[in-house]
Amino acid sequence: MDFYAGLDVSLEATNICVVGGDGKLVREATLDTDPDAIKELPAEWGIHLKRISLEALSFGAWLFTAPAEKGLPMIYIEKRHAKAAMNAMLNKSASTDEKDIAQMMRTGWFRTVHVKSESAQMLRALLVGRKALLGKVLDMENMIRGLLRPFDLKIGEISVGRFEARVRDLLAGKKELEAIVGPLLDARNAMRLQLAKLHRLALAAARSDSAVRRMMTVPGVGALVALTFRATVDDPARFRKSTNVGAHFGLTPRRYQSGQTDRIGRISKCGDELTRAMLYEAAIAILTRIPKNFKLRLWGLRLARKKGLKRAATAVARALAVLLHKIWIDGTTFRFGAGGKRGRVAAAL
Structure with a gap:
């Protein structure tokens, strides 16, 4: 038995x-x-x-x-x-x-989950740790801004490197307030230093991975986006079709169909939230910050005029997941104006 x-x-x-x-x-x-x-x-x-x-x-x-x-x-x-x-x-x-x-x-009523390799888990730990530390740094900087505001001390828009100098200038001659904010600045500087170390590790990981470097040839896809996609997918062969990747990250609409009822809802938002957010950010960059036109961008802009920027960015993020998976599987790179599979990705979705 x-x-x-x-x-x-x-x-x-x-x-x-x-x-x-x-x-x-x-x-x-x-x-x-x-x-x-x-x-x-x-x-x-x-x-x-x-x-x-x-x-x-x-x-x-x-x-x-x-x-x-x-x-x-x-x-x-x-x-x-x-x-x-x-x-x-x-x-x-x-x-x-x-x-x-x-x-x-x-x-037999179950659905299996892919168990990630140790290297993918290590890369994921690096990305999650970096993201968490960045969040703490931004929280500290915002808290410092909030502490100074009741004293009519406004930091304003300023670069990361000049933040401390700007705060020190505002605190000049205010010893009591400086005694409070000074340790917070020191803590912020220490966190910025450790964040820079993690960021350098992430860039080194991107440079050493040929698949990640190929993904980064896509406009709007930087090291962090490509690394996050790499760590989450882990093994590209586990997807029989590249078009399944968008659904895996929750970027396809929910659908309820029964009898004569057929409703299409919002995206499912299942799967990895971090990867979905990274793909969405890359899609926003493609639609708003990339100056050079290519088929995916033009398709997204046409969709934005009809459906709005958010819906268009979601659709572009889904197409981008498909494109990154195809690049990974095929061993190719992105080329502006290329035909064939690369040119048909957006239209197919």
């Missing part, structure tokens, strides 16, 4: 449930959240597991990889799909999650 296992994972402990091919409960246990504990279970229990599953979560790849490398049939399932399946159960509680996941493995 085939056996199926479901894992309900938390930071400290993991509940495991095993069911047989007939759906009957075979065994339950609670173990430490550790890959070594999971990969030894089948041998300890003397059973052959056909599928072992856990939901996608922040540290799931770490828990997934070691047992999979040992040959265990690990399945990484899509969290939203699993939640919908669990909500259909008559009785739902935290203590039954592993049972529900085990039954999903038995029935």
Whole structure:
């Protein structure tokens, strides 16, 4: 008989449930959240597991990889799909999650998720850390502006490099206020220094990756956009068609069709939020800041006149995801005025 296992994972402990091919409960246990504990279970229990599953979560790849490398049939399932399946159960509680996941493995009603490589996870950590630190720096600068404003001290629009000098000039002769704002400036400078280090690491990663360099030949696509796309997709071969990439990042409209009803809504916004935001920013740059015309830009501008800038930028972002994936797969670069596949990307969408 085939056996199926479901894992309900938390930071400290993991509940495991095993069911047989007939759906009957075979065994339950609670173990430490550790890959070594999971990969030894089948041998300890003397059973052959056909599928072992856990939901996608922040540290799931770490828990997934070691047992999979040992040959265990690990399945990484899509969290939203699993939640919908669990909500259909008559009785739902935290203590039954592993049972529900085990039954999903038995029935085959699940959707797998790609487990990113270690290099993609490392690149993702760099990009997320850089973005978080940038946010903190901007928060600190805005807070300093807010502290000075009640004293009628306005910093105004100023470059990053001149920010500290401008604040010091405004604080001249105001010792009490300088004693308050001075440490904040020092903290801001320290964060700016560390942000610069992370930014240099990101640029070095872009220079060392040939696929990223090719993506950067597309107007509006810089190192950060290309790196984010690279880290999120990880393996371009997992998409059979380039046109599926836009839907993966939630850039295609929702659709409800039943009988004579056929409604098309807003974009789904599923998938990775950071990549979606980066593609959107690149699309805005293509429509508003790139001076040279090319087919994708002209198509987006025509759409902007009909639908508005935001909708046009969303459509261009979707087309841009398709274009970047094609460049990655084909090993080519962007060329202004090129025909063939590159010229037809926008029109096809």
